[in-house]
Amino acid sequence: MNEMNDQEKPHMSDIDKTKIEKIIRDYMENDGNALTILQSVQETFGYLSFEVVEHLSEEIGIPLGKMYGIATFYAQFKFHQRGKYIIQICDGTACHVKGSMLLEEFITNELGIRPAETTTDKLFSLEKVSCFGCCAIAPVVFINKDVYGNLTPAKLRRILNKYRKMSIPMKKNRKVKKSKKVKKSKKVKKVKKVK
Amino acid sequence: MKKNMKEIIVCCSTGCNSLGGQEIHDELVKCIKEYNLDKTVKVKPTGCHGFCQTGPRLLINPEGVLYVYLKKTDVKKIIEQHLIGGKIVEELTYKDPVTKKIVQKRDDINFYKHQVSITTNHCGKINPEDIEDYLAVGGYESLKKVLKMKPEQVIKEIKTSRLRGKGGAGFPTGLKWSFLAQETNTPKYLICNGDEGDPGAFMDRTIMESDPQSVIEGMIIGAYATGATSGFVYVRAEKPLAASRIAKAIEQARKYGYLSDNILDSGLKFDIQVRKGAGAFVCGEETALMSSILGHRGSPRPRPPYPANSGLWGKPTNINNVKTWATIPKIIAMGAENYSKIGTKDSSGTAILCLSGNINNAGLIEIPMGTTIRRVVYDIGGGCPNGKKFKAIQIGGPSGGCIPEQYLDVKMIDTQIDFKSITTLGAIMGSGGLIVLDESTCLVDMARYFIKFTQNESCGKCVPCRIGTRKMLHILDKIVMGQGSYEDLDELESLAYTIKNASLCGLGQTSPNPVISTLKYFRDEYEAHIKGICPALVCKNLITYHISPEKCIGCGLCAKSCSVNAIKGELKKTFQIDTNLCIKCGLCFSSCNKNAIYKKTGGK
Numbered sequence: 001m002n003e004m005n006d007q008e009k010p011h012m013s014d015i016d017k018t019k020i021e022k023i024i025r026d027y028m029e030n031d032g033n034a035l036t037i038l039q040s041v042q043e044t045f046g047y048l049s050f051e052v053v054e055h056l057s058e059e060i061g062i063p064l065g066k067m068y069g070i071a072t073f074y075a076q077f078k079f080h081q082r083g084k085y086i087i088q089i090c091d092g093t094a095c096h097v098k099g100s101m102l103l104e105e106f107i108t109n110e111l112g113i114r115p116a117e118t119t120t121d122k123l124f125s126l127e128k129v130s131c132f133g134c135c136a137i138a139p140v141v142f143i144n145k146d147v148y149g150n151l152t153p154a155k156l157r158r159i160l161n162k163y164r165k166m167s168i169p170m171k172k173n174r175k176v177k178k179s180k181k182v183k184k185s186k187k188v189k190k191v192k193k194v195k
Numbered sequence: 196m197k198k199n200m201k202e203i204i205v206c207c208s209t210g211c212n213s214l215g216g217q218e219i220h221d222e223l224v225k226c227i228k229e230y231n232l233d234k235t236v237k238v239k240p241t242g243c244h245g246f247c248q249t250g251p252r253l254l255i256n257p258e259g260v261l262y263v264y265l266k267k268t269d270v271k272k273i274i275e276q277h278l279i280g281g282k283i284v285e286e287l288t289y290k291d292p293v294t295k296k297i298v299q300k301r302d303d304i305n306f307y308k309h310q311v312s313i314t315t316n317h318c319g320k321i322n323p324e325d326i327e328d329y330l331a332v333g334g335y336e337s338l339k340k341v342l343k344m345k346p347e348q349v350i351k352e353i354k355t356s357r358l359r360g361k362g363g364a365g366f367p368t369g370l371k372w373s374f375l376a377q378e379t380n381t382p383k384y385l386i387c388n389g390d391e392g393d394p395g396a397f398m399d400r401t402i403m404e405s406d407p408q409s410v411i412e413g414m415i416i417g418a419y420a421t422g423a424t425s426g427f428v429y430v431r432a433e434k435p436l437a438a439s440r441i442a443k444a445i446e447q448a449r450k451y452g453y454l455s456d457n458i459l460d461s462g463l464k465f466d467i468q469v470r471k472g473a474g475a476f477v478c479g480e481e482t483a484l485m486s487s488i489l490g491h492r493g494s495p496r497p498r499p500p501y502p503a504n505s506g507l508w509g510k511p512t513n514i515n516n517v518k519t520w521a522t523i524p525k526i527i528a529m530g531a532e533n534y535s536k537i538g539t540k541d542s543s544g545t546a547i548l549c550l551s552g553n554i555n556n557a558g559l560i561e562i563p564m565g566t567t568i569r570r571v572v573y574d575i576g577g578g579c580p581n582g583k584k585f586k587a588i589q590i591g592g593p594s595g596g597c598i599p600e601q602y603l604d605v606k607m608i609d610t611q612i613d614f615k616s617i618t619t620l621g622a623i624m625g626s627g628g629l630i631v632l633d634e635s636t637c638l639v640d641m642a643r644y645f646i647k648f649t650q651n652e653s654c655g656k657c658v659p660c661r662i663g664t665r666k667m668l669h670i671l672d673k674i675v676m677g678q679g680s681y682e683d684l685d686e687l688e689s690l691a692y693t694i695k696n697a698s699l700c701g702l703g704q705t706s707p708n709p710v711i712s713t714l715k716y717f718r719d720e721y722e723a724h725i726k727g728i729c730p731a732l733v734c735k736n737l738i739t740y741h742i743s744p745e746k747c748i749g750c751g752l753c754a755k756s757c758s759v760n761a762i763k764g765e766l767k768k769t770f771q772i773d774t775n776l777c778i779k780c781g782l783c784f785s786s787c788n789k790n791a792i793y794k795k796t797g798g799k
Binding site for chain 1: 209210212213214247248250391392393394395396397400401432433434470471472473474475476487489490491492493549551552553557558589592628630632636641644645648652654756758778780781782785786
């Protein structure tokens with residue numbers, strides 16, 4: 001699950017500690033618990049990491065093993081950075097009957113990613129979800145917040161192409177941001193060396 | 196609604212939104228203003244109308260005309276032709292897939308005709324985000340009525356209604372409440388179980404999205420009857436709209452004083468919090484759910500002690516399903532006696548089911564207990580589409596089983612969707628997901644799918660469930676690949692019964708049901724797989740794709756779509772698939788416009 005290189009891992013120095021502190025404070029006041037805190041952290045940062053879980057465990061006073069146990073028990077928590085477009089294939093019964101397996105295989109062939117993986121260009125991530133409850137329009141695929149129903153592999157190909165096209169002008173804009181990101185990761189490396 | 200006023204109801208729940216429901220609503224609001232109709236026409240966004248397949252849709256009242264499968268461009272047409280011109284836009288109304296006749300009015304559609312709505316009576320009629328709308332249809336009247344009664348009387352009333360928990364197990368609700376009421380240990384807690392994890396079920400989601408105030412009112416009534424002071428609604432993370440709507444509803448209920456330290460000056464104190472699940476199926480089990488609310492891993496524990504004695508933080512707790520809570524105010528409103536008259540001797544009231552799979556009319560339905568499966572599948576559901584043959588229904592999700600066709604045809608003792616009769620056939624009512632399977636569904640693949648699901652969701656605490664389901668999955672994998680043997684079937688059966696008898700919680704105990712029921716009714720299909728044949732043409736290892744020379748027009752679309760270049764041929768001549776190269780991805784199959792590509796099994 002955690003087969004990623006160092007660069008991809010979020011470091012505590014990258015993550016806004018004040019945000020985490022705010023989340024912890026909010027939930028301590030409203031008798032929250034480990035689960036709700038992890039949910040908020042994931043909502044804010046998009047994913048969890050071992051370091052973040054470690055930090056949380058220290059702050060809340062729940063043993064690390066227990067904290068990690070909770071984080072890995074629930075399917076909702078992700079331990080890797082996900083792509084710009086998150087493709088969620090519904091694998092409910094109705095979707096299965098109507099061919100969701102073919103859709104999954106199609107994406108694996110087309111994008112070279114299996115469930116819980118992300119393409120190298122960080123554009124698409126693939127995830128399988130047990131049921132969205134949109135059974136009447138099965139098979140269903142969610143791409144971020146957009147829902148596509150009554151799909152076939154051929155229809156899905158057209159949809160993926162649409163997202164690919166959408167990302168082209170985005171990439172141009174991204175250049176500016178990217179350069180910033182590069183700088184950041186360099187900083188991280190420097191910090192590491194000092195350590 | 197005032198006289199001469201028209202009301203347009205647009206479904207804005209997850210199903211319709213996914214097809215563009217919200218867009219239709221926004222466009223409608225915009226256009227109504229453009230045409231200066233805002234004084235005579237009111238647009239109302241509501242929750243689910245049940246008939247999700249036909250979305251996005253809108254209903255014009257008071258005529259009751261329904262428009263289906265809408266596109267954004269249709270909105271203007273409806274305004275100009277219907278609202279201004281007074282003429283129904285026939286091409287946008289519903290066409291019955293069986294009779295091919297046009298049905299203009301909602302109430303005349305077969306899908307609705309045979310239903311009885313009690314629990315879902317406000318769904319699709321009120322704006323779920325506006326408490327005023329709920330109050331306008333008599334909301335919180337039941338609470339006022341209850342506050343004039345004694346708590347014991349309320350429990351007696353629920354007992355009289357013979358309401359059983361609608362989450363699957365069917366435990367009498369009144370009895371459950373009385374256990375909590377007897378407890379002297381305080382504080383007491385109420386939980387609304389909205390962790391609807393069964394694949395193929397969306398009733399709880401629909402109710403929380405369409406009528407959240409009913410759930411809250413039901414919980415307040417429960418609090419009054421049992422002496423609980425705080426409540427939790429546990430919602431699944433995969434259903435974000437339901438979670439946000441119930442949270443919004445709770446806020447509004449607080450504002451109006453229905454959730455406070457002194458509810459309606461009766462001295463009753465009650466408040467509700469929302470807790471989001473994090474995608475674990477086992478959390479639908481009550482002890483696991485409580486563990487999850489407390490922030491731990493959602494592992495179940497053996498009972499006793501039951502939640503009524505020791506639940507959240509070791510305090511007395513009562514858990515009911517969303518549908519059960521939502522039914523409570525309606526029972527109080529209509530009278531327990533009246534409610535108990537609906538349904539059969541053993542189970543009163545209605546069943547809420549999600550009809551999906553290979554069926555013409557898919558959606559959410561509410562029917563009296565005791566309705567036959569035939570009525571549900573054919574009269575309401577309209578049978579299987581494209582003239583395919585009905586094979587079985589799958590009921591109860593991963594804990595349920597498949598019921599074959601012969602049980603629809605038995606006269607007089609027709610199989611009934613009832614707590615008792617379903618179980619005798621090896622399935623369970625479960626939360627009520629009903630999936631129709633036609634001849635194109637492979638039941639061995641189906642059984643494997645469910646075992647894979649429970650295997651994945653097994654919390655790992657007890658051995659029979661953790662290792663047993665894995666072992667079963669291995670055998671089923673073998674069979675699906677065409678490498679099974681007859682001994683495998685025996686081993687599969689023996690494993691199934693061991694898991695059933697020895698698992699710790701309900702998830703494990705019921706997990707072999709899909710295999711047991713398919714082995715019982717469809718053993719021939721398992722045997723066919725052992726011989727290398729998949730009769731339904733589903734299992735990849737046992738099928739090959741071919742092109743029919745009679746149907747192929749040589750357009751080359753399939754060759755273009757093939758990602759491994761396994762299809763070769765010349766334009767305007769029959770193309771051919773190289774079965775050695777083919778990876779059986781199905782792309783060509785779904786891209787051919789002439790249906791010239793077909794599947795074959797067993798002929799290697």
